[in-house]
Amino acid sequence: MADREDLDEQPRKKLRLTSPSAEDGDTLGRRDSTEQRSNHGSSDPQIDQELKVGINVYVSPDTPGFTGIVKQRYTDFLVNEILPSGQVVHLTDLGTKAKPAQAEKARKTETITASGTAIVQPLSKTSAEQATQGSDQDDTTREPTQKVEPTAKEEKEGMHPSRVRQVAAAEAKDQTVGEVRDAAIAAISVENRSKIEEIFGEKTTKAMLNLYGNIKAKPDRKARDFNALYSDPIDDKQKRTDAHVAVRNVFSSTLETITGDDNVITIKASTPRDRNNHGRGLPQKANAPRAKGKLGWDELGGEHLHFTLYKENKDTMEIMYFIASQLKVQVKTFQFAGTKDRRGVTAQRVSAFRVYGDRISNLNRNLRQAKLGGFEYHPKGLELGDLGGNEFVITLRDCHFPGEANVDASERLGFAHNLVSRAVAHLAQRGFLNYYGLQRFGSFTIGTDVVGMKMLQEDLEGAVDAILSYAPEALTEAQNPDSTANLSTDDKARAEALHIWKSTKKVGPALDKLPRRFQAESAIIKHLGWTDRRNGEQKRSNDFQGALQNIQRNLRLMYVHAYQSLVWNVVAGKRWVTYGDKVVEGDLVIVGEQEAKTAPPAGGAGPEVDDDGEVIIRPTADDSAAAPQDPFTRARALSKEEAESGDFSIFDVVLPLPGYDVIYPPNAIGDFYKEFMGSERGGKLDPHNMRRKWKDASLSGGYRKMLARPGNDLSFEVKQYTRDDEQMVETDLERLEKRKNAGRDPGMLATPEEDVHMENGGAEKKIAVVLKMQLGSSQYATMALRELMKGGAVAYRPDFHGGR
Numbered sequence: 001m002a003d004r005e006d007l008d009e010q011p012r013k014k015l016r017l018t019s020p021s022a023e024d025g026d027t028l029g030r031r032d033s034t035e036q037r038s039n040h041g042s043s044d045p046q047i048d049q050e051l052k053v054g055i056n057v058y059v060s061p062d063t064p065g066f067t068g069i070v071k072q073r074y075t076d077f078l079v080n081e082i083l084p085s086g087q088v089v090h091l092t093d094l095g096t097k098a099k100p101a102q103a104e105k106a107r108k109t110e111t112i113t114a115s116g117t118a119i120v121q122p123l124s125k126t127s128a129e130q131a132t133q134g135s136d137q138d139d140t141t142r143e144p145t146q147k148v149e150p151t152a153k154e155e156k157e158g159m160h161p162s163r164v165r166q167v168a169a170a171e172a173k174d175q176t177v178g179e180v181r182d183a184a185i186a187a188i189s190v191e192n193r194s195k196i197e198e199i200f201g202e203k204t205t206k207a208m209l210n211l212y213g214n215i216k217a218k219p220d221r222k223a224r225d226f227n228a229l230y231s232d233p234i235d236d237k238q239k240r241t242d243a244h245v246a247v248r249n250v251f252s253s254t255l256e257t258i259t260g261d262d263n264v265i266t267i268k269a270s271t272p273r274d275r276n277n278h279g280r281g282l283p284q285k286a287n288a289p290r291a292k293g294k295l296g297w298d299e300l301g302g303e304h305l306h307f308t309l310y311k312e313n314k315d316t317m318e319i320m321y322f323i324a325s326q327l328k329v330q331v332k333t334f335q336f337a338g339t340k341d342r343r344g345v346t347a348q349r350v351s352a353f354r355v356y357g358d359r360i361s362n363l364n365r366n367l368r369q370a371k372l373g374g375f376e377y378h379p380k381g382l383e384l385g386d387l388g389g390n391e392f393v394i395t396l397r398d399c400h401f402p403g404e405a406n407v408d409a410s411e412r413l414g415f416a417h418n419l420v421s422r423a424v425a426h427l428a429q430r431g432f433l434n435y436y437g438l439q440r441f442g443s444f445t446i447g448t449d450v451v452g453m454k455m456l457q458e459d460l461e462g463a464v465d466a467i468l469s470y471a472p473e474a475l476t477e478a479q480n481p482d483s484t485a486n487l488s489t490d491d492k493a494r495a496e497a498l499h500i501w502k503s504t505k506k507v508g509p510a511l512d513k514l515p516r517r518f519q520a521e522s523a524i525i526k527h528l529g530w531t532d533r534r535n536g537e538q539k540r541s542n543d544f545q546g547a548l549q550n551i552q553r554n555l556r557l558m559y560v561h562a563y564q565s566l567v568w569n570v571v572a573g574k575r576w577v578t579y580g581d582k583v584v585e586g587d588l589v590i591v592g593e594q595e596a597k598t599a600p601p602a603g604g605a606g607p608e609v610d611d612d613g614e615v616i617i618r619p620t621a622d623d624s625a626a627a628p629q630d631p632f633t634r635a636r637a638l639s640k641e642e643a644e645s646g647d648f649s650i651f652d653v654v655l656p657l658p659g660y661d662v663i664y665p666p667n668a669i670g671d672f673y674k675e676f677m678g679s680e681r682g683g684k685l686d687p688h689n690m691r692r693k694w695k696d697a698s699l700s701g702g703y704r705k706m707l708a709r710p711g712n713d714l715s716f717e718v719k720q721y722t723r724d725d726e727q728m729v730e731t732d733l734e735r736l737e738k739r740k741n742a743g744r745d746p747g748m749l750a751t752p753e754e755d756v757h758m759e760n761g762g763a764e765k766k767i768a769v770v771l772k773m774q775l776g777s778s779q780y781a782t783m784a785l786r787e788l789m790k791g792g793a794v795a796y797r798p799d800f801h802g803g804r
Contacts, residue, residue, distance in 0.1 A: 029474040033712040054569030055435045056202045065790025068396030072796045074313040076395035077344035089347045091310040091732035091745040093373045095361030110424035177217045184216035185209050192250040199243045227269040282331045304351045308374035315342045337387040345731050350379040389776040395728045396769045417718045430497035431709030432787035445471045452563030453683040460544035490515045523550040564657040573737030581650040583643045586667030589652045591634040635703050659701015660690040711774035
């Protein structure tokens, strides 16, 4: 793991252009009622953002809150995934130290003499390690032309020992390599050349022929010894399929093709084994180190390797793309239950299809700010939502409490403890409104909910314009070399790139400026700016649906889901203001949920028998030949008698997300859905007409509990500290390192407490609150904090040299 001081060497923080920041003055006024804030406005950007997306009421408005800074250091926000079984995911090991299957081969090399005799020589330990490490290096990106091959002598001087055999063979056959290459290329018929050229173009076809000839001339070379080629983007799916088939047939599986996320096809050498087997994937020899096929994976436990991903101040997808690039696999090989916050320390489970554990564990030495461990093979991979929730350990720094000015400094800690204790007790008992948090709606001038609304209005041009919008001040700062504004480099580059596109319609310059992580913007520009080579026309400039479809599906669906979230937030506030925590006629509850609560424990009534007294054997879930009849959650409305019976609580009530496959409450709240969605703010949409011709904009809907509350392990601790970079909690990795160093002399290491006393003897003491809680999946910790602190959670504004 990198030194702590270096962990933020290249931060990629993206600040909101309308950043929810703390004012210098007291922010306890956030506890004002919703009506007061709505009538008189607010000078707090975070409150303005919340009001904009329907977050406007508290469950316990009379309970005092307090202020504190959230995520001042990324170790102030620990998130550990909870499995469906209830187990909390922790990094407890760094995996196996098993060598890759090819490591033993790397420990010896063959030198081919002029007579063809192979002399097998063991390598030194250092050489073997170099050979193994060399296999982990990234391939460099290359243009679709072959570079000039160095001479065998030059190649040998700078080559790892594991390549000596290939170099010796090339020297022995130096006179024939060119002849073999030319003969292989000449063997490709004119008809087949035309077929490839029609798909890839003349330049790429020529490079492919040269690559094919080089492979045929040097059949013993590994795939990584040859340069990869890249086609122009091929957006037509059928044409991409034809391309894969043509390359496989024309080049007899000597070349393999892979389609990337941007529809660019990578053409590279296939492995020697695939070349020899003509791509049929035949079994290895009897002495091969690992069994292939499903049977071989079943012997390990399954085709899916599950492991724990621990990361610090990194995006989940950032780590996934890095691992995929190191293993030379597509990122879709990996699955997980959900992404985790970037600014924090998180642990979650990930699954990889048909990847061996030792290959992934060996990446630990190359990973920065991340570690992998807990490897297990399973028959099934993970899917989105395959989690029971998340456990949070949140440190709130520099906390202040109402009335503290009248409290003596020596009693301040006890005063703070009593106030936090009351707030936590109310949170545990009464819960919080299960709002969708601000991160659901994006961080740009135009929110993701607006994009989704335009998609549902079938104003696809408007949706594209919204995605490609930017704040004018961001462009101004980007064009001002003397700017000192606290805007991220990525935000300024994005604004400049979008300005270039809108003003020139030139794809290349815009994409050169656009940071790679803005995938939606990149996909739209590539599609709209596609140019027909024959006449130079941009024939897709008005194909807005195609541009939106070019965005990755999960990202594309995020927009319409954000609109659903906006409607849900507004309705939830209306429901609470109208009825409070009282269950009323027409409230919706999940079908079967109440019955499940009152059902006797499994196995308590003995075996199930039929009319003849024979025991009924029910198939297990894994034995089922078909999926459940109705995999969707269903809801029903409560009658007046049920609402008044006391059998249902406010924690049973759900509210629908708009869609064509949900029911709406048959009461005033159902009417409010029509009122709000039919308004200007709601997009003038009809909640009972949510089907669209475009499938991705056709919403089936769903249900969400109106209230949520933390699990039973809700706890807190109030601490005093003096140094801003003092760490309050221990991470999983630090626990591992502590166990590793358990045998060392404790006197050799200075404790954080000693450092504080030495460096800050007379410094003013501050108060921190460390909160531990478990929340269900899709519940937002920020919304729980909002209820606990009554809006006093101040979002930390990082500079670009911030610490942990």
